Amino acid sequence: MYKIPPVEDIRLQEFETLALERLTLLRCLATATTLKGLRVYSDEWKDFIINELRTQGLKYYANLCDMSGCGTNESDLLARRKDHIGHFILRLAYCRTEELRRWFVARELELFKMRFMTMSPKAVEEFFKINQLCYTSISDEEKNELMPYLRESTMHQKIDSLKFYKVKFYEVLDLVKARKVYIQGGYAYIPDKDFISVLSAQYRIHLKQSLAIAYHHLGEIEQDERLVGLLKGLHQSYSGNDYSETKVTIPIESLDSLSVKSFPMCMRQLHEQLRLSHHLKHSGRLQYGLFLKGIGVTLEDSLRFWRDEFTKIMELDKFEKQYAYNIRYNYGKEGSKRNYSAFNCLKIINNNVGPGDCHGCPYRHCDPSNLKNRLKGYGIENQALNDIVEMAKKGHYQIACSKYFDAAHNTDLGLGINHPNQYFEESQKLLNVGNKVEIKKETKIVKKEKTNTFEEMDFDEISEFNE
Numbered sequence: 001m002y003k004i005p006p007v008e009d010i011r012l013q014e015f016e017t018l019a020l021e022r023l024t025l026l027r028c029l030a031t032a033t034t035l036k037g038l039r040v041y042s043d044e045w046k047d048f049i050i051n052e053l054r055t056q057g058l059k060y061y062a063n064l065c066d067m068s069g070c071g072t073n074e075s076d077l078l079a080r081r082k083d084h085i086g087h088f089i090l091r092l093a094y095c096r097t098e099e100l101r102r103w104f105v106a107r108e109l110e111l112f113k114m115r116f117m118t119m120s121p122k123a124v125e126e127f128f129k130i131n132q133l134c135y136t137s138i139s140d141e142e143k144n145e146l147m148p149y150l151r152e153s154t155m156h157q158k159i160d161s162l163k164f165y166k167v168k169f170y171e172v173l174d175l176v177k178a179r180k181v182y183i184q185g186g187y188a189y190i191p192d193k194d195f196i197s198v199l200s201a202q203y204r205i206h207l208k209q210s211l212a213i214a215y216h217h218l219g220e221i222e223q224d225e226r227l228v229g230l231l232k233g234l235h236q237s238y239s240g241n242d243y244s245e246t247k248v249t250i251p252i253e254s255l256d257s258l259s260v261k262s263f264p265m266c267m268r269q270l271h272e273q274l275r276l277s278h279h280l281k282h283s284g285r286l287q288y289g290l291f292l293k294g295i296g297v298t299l300e301d302s303l304r305f306w307r308d309e310f311t312k313i314m315e316l317d318k319f320e321k322q323y324a325y326n327i328r329y330n331y332g333k334e335g336s337k338r339n340y341s342a343f344n345c346l347k348i349i350n351n352n353v354g355p356g357d358c359h360g361c362p363y364r365h366c367d368p369s370n371l372k373n374r375l376k377g378y379g380i381e382n383q384a385l386n387d388i389v390e391m392a393k394k395g396h397y398q399i400a401c402s403k404y405f406d407a408a409h410n411t412d413l414g415l416g417i418n419h420p421n422q423y424f425e426e427s428q429k430l431l432n433v434g435n436k437v438e439i440k441k442e443t444k445i446v447k448k449e450k451t452n453t454f455e456e457m458d459f460d461e462i463s464e465f466n467e
Contacts, residue, residue: 001131001203002210006085015089016230020237022086025061026107028052031416033110035399046114065111067118092221093234095214100235105207112203116196121163124192135198137163138189146182146189153182154191163192172197238344243294243421245339250296252305262427264401264420265362265374266348267291273358278312283351284359285323287343289330294342294421299331344419345398363392363400380407 010018028049032038038045046065053062060079070076087108094104119127128135143150143164150159169188175181175197181188190198222228250258259271270288274280280288285306292302306327310319328334343351345361353360362371368389375385384407391400401417409430417423 001206002084002087003131003206005088006081010085012226015227018082018086019089019093019230019234021058021061021082022090023234023237024056024058025053025086025111026090026104027416028056029107029110030103034396035402035416036414040110041113041117046118049114065115065118067115067120067123070123090234091211091214092218092227093231095211095218096232101208101211103235104211105204108207109200109204113196113200116199121192124195133199135165135167135195137192138166146184149182149184150189150191153180153189155180159191165190165192165195165198167198171201174201236346236350238346238418241419241422242341243419244341246294246296248296249298250292252297252301255292255297255305258424261431262424264417264423265378265404266360267420267424268378269358269362269374274309278309281357281359283353283357285326286330287348287351287359289327290340290342291420291424293330293340295424299328299333302331303327342419342421345401345417348420349397361397363388363397364395366392368393375404378408380404 031052032045032048033040036048038048050062050065053059053065060075060082063076064070064079064083070080090104094100116124116127127133138146146164147159150164154162166187166189169176169181169183169186172181172188172190172194175190175194176183176188180194181190183189222231255271256275259268263271267288270280270284273284274288289302289306292305297305303324306323307316307319310323325334330340332339348359349361349364351360353365362374366374371392372385372389375388380388384403388400388403388407391397391403398417401423402415405415405417405423405427406412409427411430413426413430415422415426
C-alpha cells in the first residue's frame with residue numbers, strides 16, 4: 001500500500017533512473033488502455049503490459065506484475081526496493097497539479113489492481129497481515145445459509161470454492177452499482193476475487209491524501225536545486241531509445257522517397273518546405289537536422305544536402321559562413337562537441353511555434369482545417385482522416401500520429417509513437433525496403449544528463465546557433 005516511505009540514501013543517478021523506469025511502467029499502462037484500446041484487466045491487457053515491460057528492458061517490473069518476482073531471493077528483494085523508491089519519487093513529481101495527480105492516481109490504481117488480481121490466496125492473507133487490514137472471511141455456516149442469494153448475485157462460477165467477505169456496502173459502491181454483490185442489513189458479501197474493490201477504494205483515498213501532503217512539502221524538497229529540474233519536468237521526460245547514433249547510413253538521394261513513405265508528418269512538412277523555399281528557419285533546421293542525423297545521414301551528406309538547397313537562393317560563401325557551422329555542431333564536431341540526440345515527441349509538441357514557422361507538431365500547432373487539408377493531400381481519407389483530426393482536437397497528439405502511421409501504411413498496429421525516429425524505424429521495418437533500419441533489441445532508458453539535448457546548452461553555446 002506504499003504507506004511507509006523509503007529512508008535510505010541513494011545517488012542522484014539512481015534517483016533519476018528509478019524515476020524514469022517507474023514512469024515508463026505507468027506509460028505502458030496508459031498505452032495499453034488509451035492507444036491499444038484493450039479492455040482493462042483482460043488477459044490481453046495484462047499480456048501486452050508484461051511483454052512491453054520486457055521489451056523496454058524492465059524485466060523486474062514485469063516479474064512483479066506477474067507475481068514471479070515476489071520471492072525472498074536477492075533479485076526479488078532488489079526489484080521490490082526499486083518499485084518502492086520509484087513510486088515515492090513519482091509522488092513528488094506528480095503532486096503539482098490536479099491533472100498530474102489524476103493521471104498518476106489512475107495509473108497507480110491500475111497497477112495495484114493488476115498485481116492484486118494475480119496474487120494467490122496465501123499471498124492475499126499475507127498482504128492483509130502486512131498492511132494490518134482487519135478483514136476476515138465469513139464462516140462456512142453463514143456461507144451455506146446465504147448460498148442461494150450468493151449464487152444469484154455473484155458473477156463468478158464455482159462459488160463453493162470462493163471465500164466471501166462481509167463489509168459495509170458503502171465500501172464497494174462500484175460493485176453495488178453494477179449489481180455484482182448480495183446486500184443484507186447494510187453489508188455487502190464479496191467474493192475474494194472481487195475484494196480488490198474494497199482495497200482500491202482505500203488505496204485511492206490514501207494516494208490522494210499522500211499527494212496532498214507531498215505538495216505541501218515541495219518547498220522544502222526543492223531547496224535542493226539538483227532535484228528541482230528533474231521533478232518539475234519529469235512528466236514530460238522521454239524514456240525511450242536514444243537516437244544520437246545509428247549504425248546504418250541513409251543516402252540523401254533517397255530522402256524524397258523516404259519522406260513520403262516513412263517520415264512522420266512533422267518531418268515530412270519540414271522536408272517539403274525545405275524543397276519548396278530552399279530555406280528553413282533556425283528551429284526548423286535544428287529539428288529536421290537532428291532527425292536526419294538520427295536516421296543515418298552522415299555529416300558529409302548532411303552538409304551536401306543543406307548546401308545544395310540553400311545555395312539555390314544564396315551564395316556559397318554565405319552558406320559556409322552562416323550555416324555550415326551549425327550542421328557540424330549538430331554532429332558534435334564544433335563548439336562543446338557533444339553528441340546531440342534527435343528531438344522526441346514531447347519536446348516537439350512543447351516547442352514554441354510562431355508565425356511563418358513550420359517546425360513543431362502538426363497535430364498540435366496546425367489549425368484543424370489546415371490539418372485536414374494536409375492529410376487529404378497525403379492521401380488520408382474518410383474515417384481515418386476524421387479519427388486523426390478528432391484525436392488532435394482532444395489533445396491526443398501522439399495517438400493522432402499513431403493513427404496517421406496506420407493509415408499511411410494500411411495497417412492496424414496501434415503503435416505508441418513517442419519519437420519521430422521511432423516512427424521512421426517502424427515504417428522501414430514494415431515496408432522492408434532496401435535501406436531498412438535495424439532496430440536494436442535492447443532499449444536504453446534515457447537520462448537527461450546523458451542525452452545532451454539543447455536544453456542543457458549554456459548561453460554562449462546557444463548564441464553560436466543564432467543566425
